[in-house]
Amino acid sequence: MHASVISSALVGVDAFPVEVEIDIGAGVPPHRLVGLAEGAVKEALDRVKSALKNSGFEFPTRKMTINLAPADTRKEGSAFDLPLALGILAAQNVLKDRARLRGYLILGELALDGRIKGIKGALPTALLARSAKFAGVMLPRENASEAAVIGEGTAVLGVESLREAFEFFEGLRPLQSIPVDLTTAFGDANVYDVDFSEVKGQEQAKRALEVAAAGGHNVLMIGPPGSGKTMLAKRLPSILPTMTFEEAIETTKVHSVMGLLDGRALITTRPFRSPHHTISDAGLIGGGSIPRPGEVSLAHHGVLFLDELPEFRKNVLEVLRQPLEDARITISRVMGTLTFPASVMLVAAMNPCPCGFYTDPQHECSCSPIAIQRYRSRISGPLLDRIDIHIEVPAVKYKDLTDRVAREPSLAIRERVNRAREAQLARFKGMPFFCNAQMRASDLRQHCQIEAGGERLLELAINRLGLSARAYTRILKVSRTIADLDGSASIAAHHVSEAIQYRSLDRSTP
Missing domain, CATH: 3.40.50.300 (P-loop containing nucleotide triphosphate hydrolases)
Structure with missing residues (x-):
């Protein structure tokens, strides 16, 4: 029998989909896990075997081949435990609703007793589920609030055990998408311990x-x-x-x-x-x-x-x-x-x-x-x-x-x-930037108009201090910011003067 479950892996700070394929056929173990799996992934079968038995399920006694596709991309971590366990149940025809199973992006680490532990990268995975238009994402309960910040449109289901996940896909247990109050989260945005x-x-x-x-x-x-x-x-x-x-x-x-x-x-x-x-x-x-x-x-x-x-x-x-x-x-x-x-x-x-x-x-x-x-x-x-x-x-x-x-x-x-x-x-x-420090050289002429007195002061400072071209642009940007704090559309001489004062290493020698 063959079954597959959709999970995800991380590359950098983004997630990409991984199809966990399980094929149970004639022959006796050992089982094979292929698809460029790293150490924690290779150890998954031992965790899954104990988790299935302690959750009241049977682990296959026939030969089993597991593929993590795409097979040419390296995968690591323990988040493949839950999709692997559910895939094995589907391949044994214990879990019968395979269409519903493939509608969700699933990940989670299994404890030996069937509990589901937290993982890394829940938010990138939830963003992937939303962009790929999955019905939802199933992940550990402790990561559910993190994933739920993506907003409405994609269900975020937090589960605590393998048995709970199985019963959901069999239609025996309803699960509600985890809500997150972003207004409350941002209400605490400016609370700092220091002042x-x-x-x-x-x-x-x-x-x-x-x-x-x-x-x-x-x-x-x-x-x-x-x-x-x-x-x-x-x-x-x-x-x-x-x-x-x-x-x-x-x-x-x-x-x-x-x-x-x-x-x-x-x-x-x-x-x-x-x-x-x-x-x-x-x-x-x-x-x-x-x-x-x-x-x-x-x-x-x-x-x-x-x-x-x-x-x-x-x-x-x-x-x-x-x-x-x-x-x-x-x-x-x-x-x-x-x-x-x-x-x-x-x-x-x-x-x-x-x-x-x-x-x-x-x-x-x-x-x-x-x-x-x-x-x-x-x-x-x-x-x-x-x-x-x-x-x-x-x-x-x-x-x-x-x-x-x-x-x-x-x-x-x-x-x-x-x-x-x-x-x-x-x-x-x-423009592709939002603050003065990020201005490009081509933007300085347009946005850093200096009054005549400021021009003379800047020329004098450049000649006496021997500043580099990059230091010159830094002074212009800082002058622009000082003018913004004053609510001034143009850059005056006192704005330039203050900006020059902020180049102390250019002005001092031991």
Whole structure:
């Protein structure tokens, strides 16, 4: 007897359909599982055998051949357990409604007693079921709310056991599609554990981060230890614009594939990722024999914070160049080429010198100019050029630490950021980008009109500082963002002046 069930596998952050074919014929075991199955898939028969017996079913005693089609694409993971078990029941004619069985996209890991455990990648699978017009998707109960965010039109059935799944397809047990209240999910979108009102002093740094959030600019903070660089970076997501539904879906897909949702149906707050400086290049941008997203993709539509930037290995930092420019990561392997999303705000922090006290008036720096230069040269010029804003974060004064004046909360800053972003969305309507930092060189002439005084100031700065062409475009983009925060259609001299101040590494030499 022959039967087949439709399941899915992951490639990158997307799912593709896999047909699980079972043929039971004459002969005695061993059973064969073909179709480029990896380790966890090959072990599925042992789990399925125990799950069937403990759920009151018989495991075939005749020879069985299982094919995972397409047979030339590698499959991994344990999500094929449930479709394999149901397919075996259909091939034995225990499960008789095969037409209904093929109408659903099915996946789930089986415990030995027949329970169904959670899996990775439920959201990409649900999106596949919707686009391929399946009647619905059946998956573990704990993943059902995650898959249900795709909305109405495709049934999302969460099951807890093999017996429950079998009874549904036999018409013995009705199952209701899992509802998800997106209004409630987005009602919690702006709830963060930290707030800018907790930051003492550092008004210039807070202003620079507000500009960065308004235009989507990358930031480098330079200051002595304990000046608040990490504290500021952790609070940056709280002033970023509220996530749209499309952004939330894209971000949730990446976290779903990595199994990092922790029970959440949808990620509605901006992610904040802070990898340690010992991370490898594959850990940062993704990779491996079977490529997986890295920290950059996990920070998609959020903040990637690199603390102690010069301590990262140089080859690790250099792989950031392409993602920062293109907002995506392309990884090529023999098996094919994968693209991961990487639209992130890079926020980095570093000391001004190896000892950390080069700019601190309260401590004496013990570093020689050569040592300082060597320390800073760990960050290449091309990478620095891709960071729009360089801001100094001095040590906090005692009077600022003890000041009891109420500071501006993140909500008030976010309102200004949202207004600036709304102006940018209107300006770039119909274009493939939505914020100033993403403008192409060809768009600068049209959208970055500078008043005469600003032109002269910018020319003087370029000639004296010897800025590169990329640094020049960064200043224009930041000037445009500052003007948007002021509600100004044109870029004035004071907007340019403030933008130039945010290139501190171009202005200082040890």
